[in-house]
Amino acid sequence: MPGDAPLLERLRAICGDAAVLTGGDMAAYATDWRGMFHGRPLCVLRPAGTEEVARCVAACAEAGTAIVPQGGNTGLAGGATPDESGTEVILALDRMTAIRRIDPVGMTVEVEAGTILQTVQDAVRNENRLLPISLAAEGSARIGGLIATNAGGVDVLRYGMTRALVLGLEVVLPDGQILSRLRHLRKDNAGYDLKQLFIGTEGTLGIVTAAVLRLVPLPRHRATALIAVPDIASAIALYARAQNEIGEALSAFELISGAGLDLISEHMGQTAPVHADWVLLIEAGSSLPGLREAAEKLLEAAFEEGWATDGVLAESGAQADALWQLRESLTEAEGKAGGAIKHDISVPIPGMDAFLQEAGAMLRDVAPEARLNVFGHLGDGNLHYNVMNVAKEDAARVNAALHDMVAAHHGSISAEHGLGQYRVAEWARLAGAVEHDLTHRIKDALDPAGLMNPGKVVPTRG
Template sequence: MSPETTQDLVARLAARLGPGGLLTDASDVAPFAIDWRHLFPGRPACVARPANTAEVADVVRLCREAGAAIVPQGGNTGLAGGAVPDGSGTQVVVSLARMNAIRAVDPVGLTLTAEAGCVLKTAQDAAAAANRLLPVSFAAEGSAMVGGVIATNAGGLNVVRYGMTRANVLGLEVVLGDGSVVDGLRALRKDNAGYDWKQLFIGSEGTLGLVTAAVLRLAARPRHVATALLAVPDPAAALRLFTLAQDELGDAIQAFELISGLSLDLVARHGGPRNPLGPADWYVLIEAASSLPALREAAEGVLATALEREDAVDGVIAESGQQAAGLWALREGITEAEAKEGRGVKHDVSVPIAAIPDFLAAAGRALAEQLPGARANAFGHMGDGNIHYNVLAAPDQPGETINHVVHGVVDAFGGSISAEHGIGQYRVAELVRHRRPAEIALARRVKAALDPEGLLNPGKVLGRE
């Protein structure tokens, strides 16, 4: 796109969006031009800030007429660089932040309808005000926006009970690459009338269309919560503990986190909260929630049995919400502590739950053999098979080599190289390397059908052909 065409497009967008609807000054555009991890700096032509679905549709049409690529952006909290432009200066970032209304809350039908720019925490609070629970939850919920959460199919802490974002979306409103609007904002639990087209857009990272609003599934708000931190001898013991917790607590389990001793050592070393237990190689953080009053007694029974079987060597159950928040602060402080420790190469992987102990052992051996001195910092959502297998590495150990080592082990266990963070631009090459050719070919056919001109978030997920 020529400078003249870019300038003309910017003028047309400014006229359509009005005051406050378009950002062009370098200082205003800067926060939209780089990802949260500061790995992928870009340079957009401008940042469009539509205030409603009609304006989104017009922005898309104007960009298409000019041949300009569009990069949708929500809260820009993703970890794979999927919401930032390239450095060409010709791509238009479309921020959905002004579309932040909660359109409806239905406590009887257990649904909430929100616009794409609504911050997730705001939606959670609206559900709580109606004595209901919006179960999608993760560390960035205070700034992540509903549209981005859906576009990346975000995971988080409660997947073991409530599923990924995909499982909590009942309806979508989407603007396609030609500017047409598809309104599927149906609050139905059962709708078997034709293709479930919304699933194409959940997790597509803005490469197939722009999510502008959604109907989200709510749940009953539990009255009782039990949170416990246990020290365990090894991942195999943690797996047995997970089975025990399932037997005794059933679907009350909403989080089951495996945390390495190294993770909590890093938290302590870099000023994080105090670990109430003694040193251990591994820990498990369990949270269960229910409206039934016997939950705490059941949790105490799980802890007692685990100690008796020596699947746990120590443990504590929170006595208050404040203590529970303290235990979660240990888990949530790992990423920041890891960043302070030095260079880390991150891997967001999943394997079958039963294979987690063997995967961790095999990945540890592969690192020791091929990258001596590299340290694995493993933690994550054991209850749903997702491990953040981050590698603290020396500057002369190439990130690409580390990726190949870890992802090779993931492949051997039938796993996925991206459990919840998406592909973005960070993992494009690895996706092509590890997905079957027929799956990549099918994805490209879908992309070509919905975005034949390749203007929706180009270079993300499937890369450039």
């Protein structure tokens, strides 16, 4: 196919007619998970392998056409949704789903970027290994999307964010070249660690086509508890004690509000075995015996100190799963209740109590009608501070007020969801001149034509 043929014709020649979607077939790809962003793509490409991705990207680069990479389309920042111009191409990785190799001794897995997280988890579990990325969207989110957003989730406390698990990457660069660094190595200090450029940069510098990820041993014993606490100060005191007593085994320390439990009961028909203004979902795992006894001792101490007022320690795997179901239903319940202005904030853990009190007081002032659904990863200092029942025209004001408070507490306005298109303006407002400059220099160096996911992460120059 000559280089001057119309773009759609060239793309069909590369991927095959069935892999180039247009018209109504694009609907599922053109709107984000929350239904907040609606794009109008030129077409949706579904290449079958890295070579095809590279040839599509080269063809788009030649035509000056922008590309929006897409994995499972579960992102919460609108990063995978194109604009409404009808000129951007969505490049979906959903046909690239091979698990190429599992190495249970070196404890690595090599997968294509379109593989669904849960599929990889199931495959490595058969080898007695764990891929420790765990989030409520794991049945839909894909490896490339998790890497591109540097996803967090409920295992970060013990295992780190996705970045900590990426050993090697294969990436198609904005000009169509393939960077192949699929190394199964834990140690590799030979030169710049180029893969970091593509982790957490939301498809603005290249398209991840495959990855090598680090695995860990699958814990044989698990302790899961749902604990009611009188206040946030008690929750933090219990967290510090848990770190001292079962620190190596502690994998999740999650906070749920009583208001969140009410949402779940109202909209999902699930009832929690304990209820209070604040409850904690705590999980620990170990290959060594004695974990349950250690967890029981910790909980006894919590009751003695007055940090806990009620609680259950799961008696079985099924009971533990039911407790997790509560946590994982929060986002859906919130959606059913009418949605929220979402904030994905982090602040240093010792300042969390003061932050929540100040933020609550500020909201009572700025948006007295607001209802809160606050939950998240307290052990990571990361909360989803979601504000419900606020008029659309007040959203920007509430956002700015909360983000200013986050900045004053030396926190982050996007702890794990990225900026996408949803938070890019707020990042631009709060970031310093040097951060702006360096961000633009990196973007210009890798993607000088600005064709890789434009309008996301990198603010438009003023």
